[in-house]
Every structure is written in C-alpha cells, then in structure tokens.
Amino acid sequence: MKLTKVFDYIYYRLASFYENKFGNEDRFNAIAILSIIQCTNLLSIVSVIYLLQNDKFELSTFVMLLLGTLIFVIINSLRYNKTKKYQELKILWCNETISIRFKNGFYIIIYFVLSIVLTVFILNFVMKSMS
Numbered sequence: 001m002k003l004t005k006v007f008d009y010i011y012y013r014l015a016s017f018y019e020n021k022f023g024n025e026d027r028f029n030a031i032a033i034l035s036i037i038q039c040t041n042l043l044s045i046v047s048v049i050y051l052l053q054n055d056k057f058e059l060s061t062f063v064m065l066l067l068g069t070l071i072f073v074i075i076n077s078l079r080y081n082k083t084k085k086y087q088e089l090k091i092l093w094c095n096e097t098i099s100i101r102f103k104n105g106f107y108i109i110i111y112f113v114l115s116i117v118l119t120v121f122i123l124n125f126v127m128k129s130m131s
Contacts, residue, residue: 005015010034011080012089028077029085035072037112040119042068047119047126061123 014030043065080086096104 007038008084008089009093009104010037010111011076011084012086012093013105014087014109023075025082031073031080032069035069037115038072038076039065040115041067042124044115044119045091047122051122051126051129063126074083096107 011030011034014033017028018024018027020027043061046064
C-alpha cells in the first residue's frame with residue numbers, strides 16, 4: 001500500500017468525522033491535524049539523524065514543528081483541494097463495513113498516539129544529549 005493512500009484514508013476519516021460531528025465541510029481541520037502528524041513523523045526522523053551525526057539543532061523544535069506543519073498544510077491543501085478531493089475519497093471508502101471502519105479507526109488512533117509519543121521521546125532524548 002502506498003504511503004499516500006494511507007494519508008488519503010486518514011484525511012478522509014478526519015474530514016468525515018468533522019463533517020458528521022460538527023457539520024464542518026471546509027476540511028481545514030482534517031488537513032491541519034494530518035499535517036501536524038506528518039510533521040511530527042518528519043521531525044522524529046530528522047532528530048534521529050541529528051543525534052546519529054552528533055549535530056545540534058540550529059532552530060528550536062517549536063520553530064521546526066511550526067514551519068514543517070505550515071509546509072505540510074500547504075502541500076496537503078493543494079493535494080486535497082485540487083488533486084484528491086474529499087468526494088472522490090468518499091466514493092472510494094464509503095462502503096466500508098462497520099468492523100473494517102472500526103478497525104481502521106483504531107489503527108489511526110494508535111498511529112496518532114505513537115507518532116506524538118515517539119516524537120516527544122526522541123526530542124527529549126536529543127535535547128538531553130545536546131546538553
């Protein structure tokens with residue numbers, strides 16, 4: 001399975017959640033949450049590379065997270081407003097059975113939690129090693 005398909009599915013589930021729960025159809029919340037999670041993953045990878053090379057961060061982690069998230073928001077906005085529109089993704093996945101939808105939703109939650117926990121753990125480790 002392509003990584004973009006995984007992110008498409010996560011975007012679809014986030015957008016459908018906000019639409020069903022809050023009647024929010026602008027899809028920005030889904031794009032923002034997906035972008036934050038993608039940025040935490042990238043920040044973890046970059047942190048490990050810096051740690052392995054014994055380099056120090058030139059920017060604060062907050063600035064890197066903010067800039068990375070903004071870049072991902074722009075990329076994801078272009079992707080999901082121009083290329084992969086929500087309605088196309090809805091057609092693709094709207095016929096999921098309840099059990100598959102629940103299982104995939106569980107996987108998404110685990111992915112979010114692990115992404116955040118691993119990023120915090122790795123950054124904490126990197127910051128301690130830089131001291």
